[in-house]
Amino acid sequence: MAIIEREATRRGQTAVAERPKVTVRDLKGKVDPDWCPGCGDFGVLAALKQAIAELSLQPYEVLTVSGIGCSSNLPGYLSTYGMHTLHGRAIAVATGAQLANHHLKVVVTGGDGDGYGIGGNHFVHAMRRNVDLTYVVMNNQVYGLTTGQLSPTSIKGMTTKSTPFGSVENPINPIPLAITSGATYVARGFTGQQKHLVELIKGGLQHKGFALIDTFSPCVTYNHDNTHEFFKQRTRKLDEMGHDPTNFHAALEKGFAWGDEIPIGLFWKREDLPALDELEPVLADGPLAHRSLGVGPDAARALLKELM
Amino acid sequence: MKTVDLAIGIGGAAGQGIATPGDILARIFVRRGLHVNAYNAYQSIIRGGHIFLTLRTSDAPVLSHGDRLDVLMPLNQDTMNRHLRLMGAGSTVLFNSDTIKPADAAAGVQLCPFSVKQLAPGLRGDLVQNTIALAAILRLIKVEFEILEEILTLQFKRKGAAAVAENVGVARAGYDYAETHFRPFPFSLPDTGKPLAFFEGNQALAMGGAAAGVRFYCAYPMSPSSGVLHWMARHGRQLGIMVRQVEDEIGVINMAIGAAHTGCRAMCATSGGGFALMSEALGSAAMMEIPVVCINVQRAGPATGVPTKTEQGDLWQVLGAGQGDYPRIIVAPTNITDCFKIVPRLFNLVDRFQCPGIILSDLLLSEGRSSADPAEFDFNVPIERGEVIGLNGDGPPANGYKRYLITDSGVSPRALPGTPGYAHVVATDEHDEDGVLISDEFTDPHKRQAIHEKRMRKMDGLLPLLETPALHGPDDAQVTLLGWGSTEGVIWEAMQQLADAGITANNLQIKWLVPLHGEEIVSILSRCAKVLIVENNYSGQFARYLRSETGFAADGHIRKYDGEPFMPHHIVDGVRAILAGSTKLYVPVHEIQV
Incomplete structure (x- = not known):
């Protein structure tokens, strides 16, 4: 059984050539997406499939975990193993799955409300633990599936069903939040830049540790402020700006930038920190999920002795 | 026939070192093959307050911490003030007369003052008084000094020869002083020659998880469930169990579900407040059909409630946890040994039926301690993955x-x-x-x-x-005491006391709560003369559940919801009151402020 070798994925040295070829077609799920025509999420799904195919990750080796929301329907449109969990809980479930079987490639997908709002606590703690997850957030700055309310990334002043007179709150900025929380790969993509997005997701999949790819994925139905056109005019690639993703302070500075020029690309990456599973001596004997169960007679005797 | 039934109470402020003499006494008893039951009444405080450990031993099985004390070891004046009035004829009170003064004691109570200044001149108070009192107790029950010497030597070895000599010397002084100044108990402590194991309920639950093959355990600290986390954390690496402390209980249960989905057995434990946060995810485990086991160690609610006190107040919470209808298994172990056995059993069931399983323990079981034949801890359990x-x-x-x-x-x-x-x-x-x-x-x-x-x-x-419940005790009893979960021991002891008083009683103890053997339960109860439901909560949660499932309404109720567990006489008093027709709902008043 060809499983993803830990060593090979570590530091992005995936032995792509040795893997059976996977095409985008192989990755098609049982049903087609039911997103609104023009939704940015189509672009994320396409980019994710392209990235998996280019790395020849076998569909059965990948576990795609999502929460709830328009974008969280994504695992159903892929042919990998998938978990469509509760609203806000994808990161927690994915952490358990990754630690229990670290030979799986665990991808988390979802929206800004799911990840930065209701799931905010799990998000922050997964990053400080540097859990080996690739987290693709389809950030449309609005709640879509509940028909258009304020989200944690909605801009100040935005008029929604829950803020008919305009929001007075400041949004969360996931990029500096991720950098300061301990994520070791922090990127931002835009569905209007497909090739660029594929590269960012590929980089995340090859990164050993917590990778965030926050992606502008405009909502054509409920967000009339942050549209495809809005981002098309403003986004600018970091590598064209001469950004060094190993420079912490530069990464933070670029992460806070917002206005006529909004940076996309890889803000921050460090490879010197082990992922959580690499720090666990219990995993030295292979994935927990593959172990036989029970306590051997010697260990049982030792445990009993403690009670005597 | 039992020849010894001895209950020792040790009380003081948190931080005064109550646990150590308690542990030493318990070890001495179980090594002689004597049975032990221990209950520690404590408070949510790290230093100060009032902590009271009851340690009861006998050559017959000890079903509860009992009704009375034979020995009181007050480590401060507060404990003396609270407990002395409850000491009866034939009992002994040992205390440091330098700092503690007794009030008037009942006739026949032996007051045993000792002076730390005199017995251990130049040594500092608190822990020295514990060692002296411990040695004196051992002298009064005729345990050889060498046994204590060996234990103290082992305990202080790390601190060097001087510390060993000092502690053994102090103990010797207390032992000898008791010999010449105090009246010993009229029995010698028997030795059955078959040492017993001594353990806490949370330890048993954790070991049960290990036996079941749990490979992933996670939790958020919450009294009184944290003992499971501590055991797992200490033993996880050696046993190949990954142990994680998670950011909150929502994360805990979801992480366990994620791990379980990959095929390893996953477990978590919490108390009522944490369980409330887990509700939605338990439904998700049922919906995704992922087997996972969650332990709820109940404490007195609602809300933060009384974190260090016991209650059976979460039954309706677990019955109704989460939105919608979904398959789940709920089981309430009936004694501390059962805490071990139930875990592998439940894992086999949840694996086979691919649904969540909930163990409903409580503080009394989980932090209570008990002895058992080591053969009860059989790690060679059947594993069925479905x-x-x-x-x-x-x-x-x-x-x-x-x-x-x-x-x-x-x-x-x-x-x-x-x-x-x-x-x-x-x-x-x-x-x-x-x-x-x-x-x-x-x-x-x-x-x-x-x-x-x-x-x-x-x-x-x-x-x-699931095995059907069965009557314990005479079929034709005047009274049937119906209980669930942790109250089995105290009910059995109350039955013995009732029998001594000429009232025959039997017990039907319910362990499997969901699914419920409703028909069998009603069939048994319909043959019983008078059914009284005993439970540790305000509203009669089990009584209401049984009525909703079967239409059966009991003849009377004995309930307690002050945070302390039932003592046998509370139940006996309740049976008497209800039989006398003075009430249908008896609520005892706890005699001691603990």
Whole structure:
């Protein structure tokens, strides 16, 4: 059984050539997406499939975990193993799955409300633990599936069903939040830049540790402020700006930038920190999920002795 | 016939070192093959307050911490003030007369003052008085000094020879002083020659998890469940169990579900407040059909409640945890040894039926301590994983694999992620046999009904596998005491006291709560003369549950909800009051401020 070798994925040295070829077609799920025509999420799904195919990750080796929301329907449109969990809980479930079987490639997908709002606590703690997850957030700055309310990334002043007179709150900025929380790969993509997005997701999949790819994925139905056109005019690639993703302070500075020029690309990456599973001596004997169960007679005797 | 039944109370402020003499006494007793039951009444405080440990030993099984004390060891004036008035004839009170003054004691109480200044000149108070009192108690029950010497030597070895000599010297002084100044008990401590194990309920639950093959354990600290986390953390690496402390209980249960989905056995424990946070996810485990075990160690609620006190107040919470109907198993172990045995049993059931299982313990069981024959801890338990594809890398690629295949049993073969050919999506949205959502674009009332019935059908297969409850005690008793979970021991002891008083009683103790053997329970109860339900909560949660499931209404109720567990006489008094017709609901008043 060809499983993803830990060593090979570590530091992005995936032995792509040795893997059976996977095409985008192989990755098609049982049903087609039911997103609104023009939704940015189509672009994320396409980019994710392209990235998996280019790395020849076998569909059965990948576990795609999502929460709830328009974008969280994504695992159903892929042919990998998938978990469509509760609203806000994808990161927690994915952490358990990754630690229990670290030979799986665990991808988390979802929206800004799911990840930065209701799931905010799990998000922050997964990053400080540097859990080996690739987290693709389809950030449309609005709640879509509940028909258009304020989200944690909605801009100040935005008029929604829950803020008919305009929001007075400041949004969360996931990029500096991720950098300061301990994520070791922090990127931002835009569905209007497909090739660029594929590269960012590929980089995340090859990164050993917590990778965030926050992606502008405009909502054509409920967000009339942050549209495809809005981002098309403003986004600018970091590598064209001469950004060094190993420079912490530069990464933070670029992460806070917002206005006529909004940076996309890889803000921050460090490879010197082990992922959580690499720090666990219990995993030295292979994935927990593959172990036989029970306590051997010697260990049982030792445990009993403690009670005597 | 029992020859010894000795209860020792040690009390003081938190931080005064009550646990150590308690542990030493318990070890001495169980090494002689004597049975022990220990209950520690404590408070949510790290230093100060009032802590009171009751340690009871006998050559017959000890069912509860009992009603009375034979020995009181007050480590401060507060403890003396609270407890002396409850000491009866034949009992002994040992105290440091330098700092503690007794009030008037009842006739026949032996007051045993000793002066630390005199017996251990130049040494500092608190811990020295504990050692002296401990040595004196051992002298009064005629335990050889060498046994204590050996234990102290072992305990202080790390601190060097001087510390060993000092502590052994102090103990010797106390032992000799008791010999010449105090009257010993009229019995010698027997030695059965068959040492027993001594353990806490949380330890038993954790070891049960290890025996079941738990490979992933996670928790958020919460009294009184943290003992499970501590045991797992200490033993995890050696046993190949990953142990994680998570950011909150929502994360805990979801992480456990994620781990369980990959095929390893996953468990978590919490108390009522944490369990409340887990509710939605338990439903998601049932919806995705992932087996997971969650322990709820009940404490006195609602809200933060009384964190260090016991209650059986979460029954309706676990019965109703989460939105919608879903299959679940709920079991309440009836004694501390049962805490060990129930875990592998429950894992086999949840694996077979692919649903969540909940263990409803409480502070009394989980932090209570008990002795048992070490043979009760059989780690060689049967392991049944149910219908799983891919555990051993087996299973050919199956075209058209349906994760939620509709079957007569309601159970569908479960393929583990990583198995070639079986990729599928599990979903918390309603889904069809394929796992495709039928909650939005493909909404279909017929499919929804079929898949909902498939899941719920599992409960029908489960029920016959659970043993039916049986009456304990005489069939034709005047009174039947109906209880659930942790109250079994104290009810049995109350039955003995009632028998001594000429009232015959029997007990029906319910362990498996969901699914419930309702028909059998009613069939048994319909043959009983008078049924009284005993439970540690305000509203009669089990009484209401039994009535809702079966229509059965009991003749009377004995309830306690002050945070302290029942003592046998509380139940005896309740039976008397109800038989006398003075009330249908008896609520005892706890005699001591602890």
